[in-house]
Structures are given as C-alpha cells and as structure tokens.
Amino acid sequence: xxxxxxxxxxxxxxxxxxxxxxxxxxxxxxxxxxxxxxxxxxxxxxxxxxxxxxxxxxxxxxxxxxxxxxxxxxxxxxxxxxxxxxxxxxxxxxxxxxxxxxxxxxxxxxxx
Amino acid sequence: xxxxxxxxxxxxxxxxxxxxxxxxxxxxxxxxxxxxxxxxxxxxxxxxxxxxxxxxxxxxxxxxxxxxxxxxxxxxxxxxxxxxxxxxxxxxxxxxxxxxxxxxxxxxxxxx
Numbered sequence: 001x002x003x004x005x006x007x008x009x010x011x012x013x014x015x016x017x018x019x020x021x022x023x024x025x026x027x028x029x030x031x032x033x034x035x036x037x038x039x040x041x042x043x044x045x046x047x048x049x050x051x052x053x054x055x056x057x058x059x060x061x062x063x064x065x066x067x068x069x070x071x072x073x074x075x076x077x078x079x080x081x082x083x084x085x086x087x088x089x090x091x092x093x094x095x096x097x098x099x100x101x102x103x104x105x106x107x108x109x110x111x112x
Numbered sequence: 113x114x115x116x117x118x119x120x121x122x123x124x125x126x127x128x129x130x131x132x133x134x135x136x137x138x139x140x141x142x143x144x145x146x147x148x149x150x151x152x153x154x155x156x157x158x159x160x161x162x163x164x165x166x167x168x169x170x171x172x173x174x175x176x177x178x179x180x181x182x183x184x185x186x187x188x189x190x191x192x193x194x195x196x197x198x199x200x201x202x203x204x205x206x207x208x209x210x211x212x213x214x215x216x217x218x219x220x221x222x223x224x
Binding site: 004031041042044050092097101102106 | 144146148150153154155156157158161163200202206207210211212213214216217
C-alpha cells in the first residue's frame with residue numbers, strides 16, 4: 001500500500017489556468033506538508049498543516065491555496081498559473097514534528 | 113533560523129570506493145538531522161536520522177552518518193559504493209521550525 005500518494009503525477013497546462021493537486025496519506029500522521037522542488041533540485045517548504053490547521057505558510061503567492069478536508073488529505077490549488085510555477089511539488093506527512101517526513105512521488109507541473 | 117550547506121553539488125566515486133557526502137548545518141536549537149535520497153523521477157526516501165543519543169547513526173543500504181556538534185556537521189558515509197547508490201542526496205535539518213530545511217543536494221555518480 002502506498003503511504004503517501006499524489007495525483008496527478010504529471011500536469012501540463014497553460015498560463016492562466018487553475019489546477020489542483022491532491023495528496024493522501026494512510027500512515028495516520030497528524031501533520032502534512034507541501035514542498036516545491038525547482039529545476040535545480042532545490043526543495044523548499046510551502047505549507048504545513050497539523051490536524052487540519054495551517055501551521056506554516058511560507059512566502060508563497062496567494063494564488064496557492066492549500067486545503068485540508070481531513071487530516072489524511074492535503075490538496076493544493078493553484079490559480080492563474082504562471083510559467084514560474086513549473087516545478088515538482090511534493091506532499092509529505094509526519095507524526096508531530098520534528099519527526100521524519102514521508103514523501104509522496106511528486107507531481108511534475110509544467111506551465112506552457 | 114536554520115540552514116544546511118552541502119559541500120559539493122557533484123561527487124563521483126568508483127564502484128567499491130568510500131562514499132563521503134558532506135553536510136554542515138546551522139540551528140538555533142538542538143537540531144534533528146536527516147539524510148534523504150532521491151532517485152530519478154521519484155520522491156524522497158529517508159536514509160537515516162539523528163534526533164538525540166548516539167551520535168553515529170546507521171541507516172538503510174549500508175549508509176551511516178555522524179553528528180558532530182562541535183563541527184556542526186552531519187556527513188554521510190558508506191564504505192563501499194555500489195552502482196545502485198547513484199542518486200541525489202539531501203541533508204535536512206528540523207530545528208525550531210516544524211518543517212525541514214534542505215541543503216541544495218549532492219548528486220552521487222558511481223563509476224564502474
């Protein structure tokens with residue numbers, strides 16, 4: 001069974017569109033995260049939720065909006081996509097931080 | 113504030129040779145330290161972690177790392193490289209922040 005899953009794995013879309021990425025974990029963890037990996041492989045935290053409550057919100061454009069319907073799911077919605085949003089987005093989960101995090105397979109977003 | 117510096121964006125070793133990947137960290141509180149591995153087009157997999165206690169930690173696939181507080185280092189080693197070790201390796205710290213702060217990554221190449 002996949003511990004942290006993301007859909008879709010690949011997402012190609014045009015500038016200006018709105019898209020969502022879904023994440024689910026079956027590990028029973030309380031905390032979930034979104035990270036962005038750029039073309040140089042640099043990973044940076046975007047958001048973190050603990051029990052459906054937002055606890056980290058980095059300097060991310062407000063076009064990005066996370067939503068946590070329950071503690072097993074954390075979705076990422078992106079409005080008005082821009083070329084610079086092209087990256088790989090990783091979802092992760094953990095027990096109460098600073099426990100180790102378990103990562104999903106990533107979603108490669110390409111904005112044309 | 114916390115930060116991670118990985119010295120050497122690319123490391124190349126021969127099969128059977130020692131692997132040494134360097135990581136130095138900065139943290140305002142006692143750090144939790146992690147090494148993750150990323151294979152092409154995949155998510156991140158935890159190799160090992162340091163929380164408290166024994167400063168030499170062993171991980172999967174024969175890797176180990178030593179926490180040296182005086183040197184603020186957490187270098188990753190493996191006595192004998194295998195072709196399957198070729199991947200991107202990330203050092204990360206979790207300190208006062210609840211999310212991971214990653215280094216810029218080191219690509220390990222293993223030559224036959």
